[in-house]
Amino acid sequence: MYQYTQVDQQLVNERVAQFRDQTRRFLAGDLPDDEYLALRLMNGLYVQRHAPMLRVAVPYGMMSSQQMRTLAHVARKWDKGYGHFTTRTNIQFNWPKLEDVPDILEELAKVQMHAIQTSGNCIRNTTTDQFAGVIADEIEDPRPYCEIIRQWSSLHPEFAYLPRKFKIAISGGPTDRAASQVHDIGLHIVKNDAGEVGFEVLVGGGLGRTPVIGKQIRPFLQKKDLLSYLEAIVRVYNLKGRRDNKYKARIKILVNALGVDAFRELVEAEWEQIKESDLQLTETEIERVQGFFKPFEYDASAANDSSLETKLAEDQSFAHWVRQNTVEHKVAGYRAVIVSLKAHLKPKGDISHQQMDLVADLADKYSFGEIRSTHNQNLVLADVRQQDLYELWQILEEANLARANINTLTDMTVCPGGDFCALANAKTLGIADQIDAKFEDLDYLYDLGEIKLNMSGCINACSHHHVGHIGILGVDKKGEDWYQITLGGSDGEDASLGKVIGKAVAADEVADTLAKVLSVFVEQRIEGERFIDCVRRIGLTPFKENVYAPAH
Amino acid sequence: MPLLINRELVDNDSWQLVGEEALENNELPAGDIIVPLAFYQENSDALINHDGEVAIQLTGDDEIDGVLENPSQFPLIAIFIPALRDGRAFSIARLLKRAGFKGQIRAIGDVSHDRLDFLTRCGFDALEIPADRFSDEVFNAFSEFSVRYQGCEDDSRPVYRQ
Numbered sequence: 001m002y003q004y005t006q007v008d009q010q011l012v013n014e015r016v017a018q019f020r021d022q023t024r025r026f027l028a029g030d031l032p033d034d035e036y037l038a039l040r041l042m043n044g045l046y047v048q049r050h051a052p053m054l055r056v057a058v059p060y061g062m063m064s065s066q067q068m069r070t071l072a073h074v075a076r077k078w079d080k081g082y083g084h085f086t087t088r089t090n091i092q093f094n095w096p097k098l099e100d101v102p103d104i105l106e107e108l109a110k111v112q113m114h115a116i117q118t119s120g121n122c123i124r125n126t127t128t129d130q131f132a133g134v135i136a137d138e139i140e141d142p143r144p145y146c147e148i149i150r151q152w153s154s155l156h157p158e159f160a161y162l163p164r165k166f167k168i169a170i171s172g173g174p175t176d177r178a179a180s181q182v183h184d185i186g187l188h189i190v191k192n193d194a195g196e197v198g199f200e201v202l203v204g205g206g207l208g209r210t211p212v213i214g215k216q217i218r219p220f221l222q223k224k225d226l227l228s229y230l231e232a233i234v235r236v237y238n239l240k241g242r243r244d245n246k247y248k249a250r251i252k253i254l255v256n257a258l259g260v261d262a263f264r265e266l267v268e269a270e271w272e273q274i275k276e277s278d279l280q281l282t283e284t285e286i287e288r289v290q291g292f293f294k295p296f297e298y299d300a301s302a303a304n305d306s307s308l309e310t311k312l313a314e315d316q317s318f319a320h321w322v323r324q325n326t327v328e329h330k331v332a333g334y335r336a337v338i339v340s341l342k343a344h345l346k347p348k349g350d351i352s353h354q355q356m357d358l359v360a361d362l363a364d365k366y367s368f369g370e371i372r373s374t375h376n377q378n379l380v381l382a383d384v385r386q387q388d389l390y391e392l393w394q395i396l397e398e399a400n401l402a403r404a405n406i407n408t409l410t411d412m413t414v415c416p417g418g419d420f421c422a423l424a425n426a427k428t429l430g431i432a433d434q435i436d437a438k439f440e441d442l443d444y445l446y447d448l449g450e451i452k453l454n455m456s457g458c459i460n461a462c463s464h465h466h467v468g469h470i471g472i473l474g475v476d477k478k479g480e481d482w483y484q485i486t487l488g489g490s491d492g493e494d495a496s497l498g499k500v501i502g503k504a505v506a507a508d509e510v511a512d513t514l515a516k517v518l519s520v521f522v523e524q525r526i527e528g529e530r531f532i533d534c535v536r537r538i539g540l541t542p543f544k545e546n547v548y549a550p551a552h
Numbered sequence: 553m554p555l556l557i558n559r560e561l562v563d564n565d566s567w568q569l570v571g572e573e574a575l576e577n578n579e580l581p582a583g584d585i586i587v588p589l590a591f592y593q594e595n596s597d598a599l600i601n602h603d604g605e606v607a608i609q610l611t612g613d614d615e616i617d618g619v620l621e622n623p624s625q626f627p628l629i630a631i632f633i634p635a636l637r638d639g640r641a642f643s644i645a646r647l648l649k650r651a652g653f654k655g656q657i658r659a660i661g662d663v664s665h666d667r668l669d670f671l672t673r674c675g676f677d678a679l680e681i682p683a684d685r686f687s688d689e690v691f692n693a694f695s696e697f698s699v700r701y702q703g704c705e706d707d708s709r710p711v712y713r714q
Contacts, residue, residue, distance in 0.1 A: 007711060010699045018696045022666065030687070031665075035636055039666055121637065151701040151711060157670035158646060158704065161639025227710075238643045243612070273650065278708045285712035 001062045001370055002147045002292045004112045011155070012109045015116055019043050020102035027099065042122055042160065044090075044115030045101055048422050054093045054101055055118040056108060060128045060146035060170075061089035061373040061380075065360035068371055070111045072356035078104050083356070084416060085341060085349040087464055088125050088167070089373040090118050094420055121249075122160050123153035123234070126168045129177040130374040133293055134382045136330040138172035139189045140197050144289040145170055145226060148281065152227050159234050163241035164249035166234065167206075170199075174493060179375055181205050181495035182467055184251045185233060186214045187226075198222045203233060203263070204255030207461035211497045212252040215260040217267060223286060225271075228279040232271035240266070295331075296368045296383055302333025305387040320442065321393050321404040326384075335386055337367070339379035339396060340403040340411070345436050347429050348414040349377030358399050366392050376413050376452075378406065408445040409453055409514075410436055413464060417457030417474060418481070424457035426474025426481035431455065431510050438511035448518060451531045452490070467491035469532040470517065471498045472510065481507045487517065487543055488535045496536075501544050516547045554686040556679045557656070559672070559694050567607065567628060569660065586630050586658075589614045609660070612640030616647070623653035631676075633661035645675040649705045668693040675705035 004012070019039075026036040040046075044055035056071070063071075071091060075083050078100050079093040086092055096104060108114060117124055126146045133141040149168060153159070159166075169178040170187040180186030186202035199221040205214025221229050237251045240258075255263045312319045326335040339359060341349050351359075359379060363371045366388050367381035374380060384392060396402035405411045412435065415421065417428030432455065439445060454468030465471035471486035482504035489498030505513045518531075520542050525534045535543070555565050566584045574580060575591050583604040592599065592608045599606050607628035610616060623629065629648060631641040645657050658678035659671050664685040671679060672694065681690060703710040 007699045007701075011697065011701070014697050014699070021692070021696075025665075025689075030689075035664065035666070038636055121639075154701055155697070156702050157673040157700075158642040159639070160667075160670055161637055161642070163639075235643050235646075239612070239640055243638060243640075278703045278710060278713050282712055288712075 001064060001143075002059075002289070008151075009109075009112065012112070012114045012116070015043070015114060015155070016102060016105045016109050019105060023099070023102055038120065038161075042117060042120035043105070044118035045098070046119060046422070047098075048094065048420055050420070051095045052098045052101065053420070054096050054104060054115060055086070056091050056093070056113060056115050057118045057125050058085075058089050058091060058113075058373050059150050060126055060132075060143055061130055061375075062143065063371045063373065064111070065363040065369045065371065067111045067113055068356050068360040068363070070108060070113065072353040072360070074104055074107060075353040075356065082350055082352045084347070085351065085373050085377045085379070087375050087377065087413060087415075087462060088118070089127050089130075089375055090125055091373070092416075094416070116154055119165075121162045121164050121166075123156065123162070123166045123168065126150060126153070126170065127178055127183075127375055128170045129172050130372050130380045131177065131327060131336055131382065132172050133295070134329050134331075134334075134336050135172075135175075136328065137175050139174075139191055140172060141290075141293050142170040142172040142178075142187075142189055143293045144286065145187070145189075145199075145223075147289050147292070148226065148285070149230065152230070159238060162234070162238055163243050164246065164251075166237070166251065168230070171493075176491075176493040176495070179464065179467065179491035179495075181214045181493075182207055182211070182464065182491055183214065185230065190220065192220045196222070199226065201229065201233075203267075204252040204260070205495075206250050206252040207464055207466050208250065209247050209459050209461075210250075210252065211461070211466040212256065213495050213497065214252075215255065217260060217264040224281045224283075225275055226281055228275045228277065229267075229271055231279060232267050232274060236263070236266045236270055298331045298334060298383070299385060302331070302385045302387065305333055305385070308386045308389060311390045315390075317397075317404070318390060318393055320446070321397075321402055322389060324404045324408065324446075325402065325406045326389065329383065331383075333386055335384055335389065337381040337384050337389070337392065338374070338406045339381060339401050340406060341378050341401070342405055342411050343400045343403050344410075344440065345433050346400070347416070348412050348432055351379075355399055355401060358395070359401070362392060362395060376411065378411070404442065405445060407450045407452070409439050409448060409451045409470075409518075410445060411453075413452075413454045413468070415456050415462040417455075421457060423460055424474065425459070425476040426457050426483065427507075428455050428457045428463075428474060431472065431474070431483065431507065434508075434511045435514060438515065448521070449530055453514075454489075464491060465489075466497045467495065468498060469535070470514065475504055477504070483507065483510050485510075485513060485517070485547075487540060488532065490532055499540055501540055502548050513547055517543050520546045553683055554681045556668075556681065556690075558677055559691070567658075569609065569630070584627075586628065589616075589619065593618075607655075610644060612638055612644070616644065620647055620651040623648050623651050624655065626653075626655055628656040628658060628678075629653065630658040630660050633659060633663060636662050636664075636667075638662075641676075642670060642674045645671070646705055649675040665690045665693050669696060673700075673704040673706045 025031040169180040169183040188200040201218040202214035372380040418424040455472040456463040467489040484504040486498030609630040
């Protein structure tokens with residue numbers, strides 16, 4: 001993974017010192033509340049229901065074991081012993097003291113970590129495929145471009161005060177595991193007719209109050225033009241995006257208001273002015289950054305392993321885990337392992353400091369010392385020899401990190417909701433527990449097959465409920481929590497927005513309502529059909545009828 | 553109001569920003585004045601006879617394509633920042649620079665410590681800081697960072713070309 005140069009380290013150190021000074025001036029009364037608010041947000045610091053919340057950047061989901069140990073240390077020393085992974089692949093600490101934050105940042109800087117632009121109206125952490133570099137279907141590893149974008153977007157002097165937050169995602173190939181179509185900018189690595197690799201550029205996707213699927217503004221962009229094109233888009237947005245209403249300030253609103261063709265003309269005209277400038281990426285720079293993401297020196301004998309077959313035959317629980325929680329690696333004899341942060345009746349995406357330390361140790365022992373976080377709030381050990389899987393599984397199992405539920409109903413993506421978040425309209429954690437309790441039977445979950453359930457505690461849609469196969473949105477009705485259910489969303493290459501099936505259901509009816517939805521699926525599905533495909537085929541009506549049928 | 557030019561405090565500024573009342577009554581003070589773009593456009597003929605130099609003030613809402621065609625007709629262009637969160641001024645300054653503007657670009661409005669460095673890098677050479685937001689500490693703003701990733705108006709070379 002990427003290693004800081006002296007410049008990178010200096011920049012992060014100086015940002016810590018700057019933030020320390022900003023906090024000092026705020027506490028001394030020299031910096032008005034409103035101004036400190038904007039500045040602290042740009043450094044990932046929110047003030048939540050109980051305490052400040054610090055969101056630490058995990059650039060495109062990559063962490064070293066050493067960084068994970070530092071996160072564990074932060075959780076122990078300054079928090080209540082745990083952290084929460086987010087859909088931006090970052091990690092949040094829910095209980096730091098404001099005055100401690102500069103010290104936390106200093107500790108993070110020692111291991112090349114920071115909280116730069118994890119919130120605020122600026123360019124956020126670029127996200128990508130959690131299997132980047134190890135999956136056979138990608139055209140090229142997207143991570144070097146994520147890093148190039150990280151550097152370009154970090155403390156960009158022109159783009160620190162955009163109309164609203166700005167999120168970029170890159171997919172490395174035709175299978176989109178980065179939700180790129182619901183980002184302000186989505187980049188797809190593609191190959192053109194001449195065989196050159198570049199980017200398809202989408203703009204104006206997003207969720208929140210007004211969910212929109214991104215629109216293509218350029219079918220092919222050469223690699224050298226990546227930053228100049230992004231700069232052109234963001235400049236047009238910075239100048240033209242609405243600033244009078246924060247609910248209409250995202251780029252998607254501008255793109256829709258102008259129409260994508262008019263927006264494209266503005267961007268292309270701006271780009272003409274700067275494409276030949278110093279912004280043009282050099283071959284040397286691309287190669288330099290790519291050099292940090294070279295394939296590991298894999299064990300050539302790993303493919304000769306026959307122990308896995310035996311273990312799979314002997315141990316059914318292990319076999320389930322391998323089927324659900326591991327993914328084929330492009331190198332024979334290796335697999336990518338998903339470490340489930342979706343334990344039964346535990347807050348989704350949460351991880352204790354002990355688990356962090358353990359995952360760090362496991363990464364060192366089995367996966368070249370690297371860990372990835374996913375936009376579905378799990379972790380990945382991407383390079384594990386298949387002969388090590390059984391041992392790894394046993395250790396993960398022991399640590400409650402091996403629930404074999406990946407891509408099933410209980411692999412829910414869930415924001416912290418009203419229990420923690422000051423923005424939330426409704427709680428989510430209790431509802432997740434209710435769903436866990438109702439659908440505990442793994443055999444039933446396996447029978448249902450792939451289902452993506454996303455639940456957000458408010459319209460801001462941090463958990464991407466619009467693009468869950470099943471989406472749950474918490475709403476407030478006269479002080480009570482109610483839940484609106486959508487079906488048919490997807491954040492993959494077949495991206496679609498879910499549709500609401502009817503009026504919101506009461507808090508104690510959510511799991512029962514899901515059961516009614518799923519019973520329609522079980523009844524109607526064609527052999528082997530996925531839930532999402534069934535919803536698309538039969539439409540919402542049968543689901544509505546069953547959910548809202550008058551009681552007999 | 554304290555005014556920094558090229559990162560130094562100056563006290564001999566000749567420019568007067570004309571207030572709304574004076575604009576409405578068309579009672580322009582003698583000497584070098586700054587007027588809003590719209591006022592300038594409506595009164596450009598009369599302003600030729602003004603006793604002193606005339607500069608314009610832009611806001612994020614102004615249509616500035618016309619200005620960008622020939623910015624150097626103005627000795628100074630001020631850009632008004634209505635609120636901390638309004639980042640349009642940064643882009644406007646860069647567009648002026650790209651259009652070849654060599655005169656002074658002055659930031660007025662909500663201008664304070666934590667934006668001074670970025671404003672300077674985007675091409676502002678004059679920063680007018682409200683008195684209640686000014687202290688000697690603001691000069692630290694220019695030395696908080698010794699490294700940077702992006703090229704900008706101060707140096708067009710991004711980190712990979714440095």
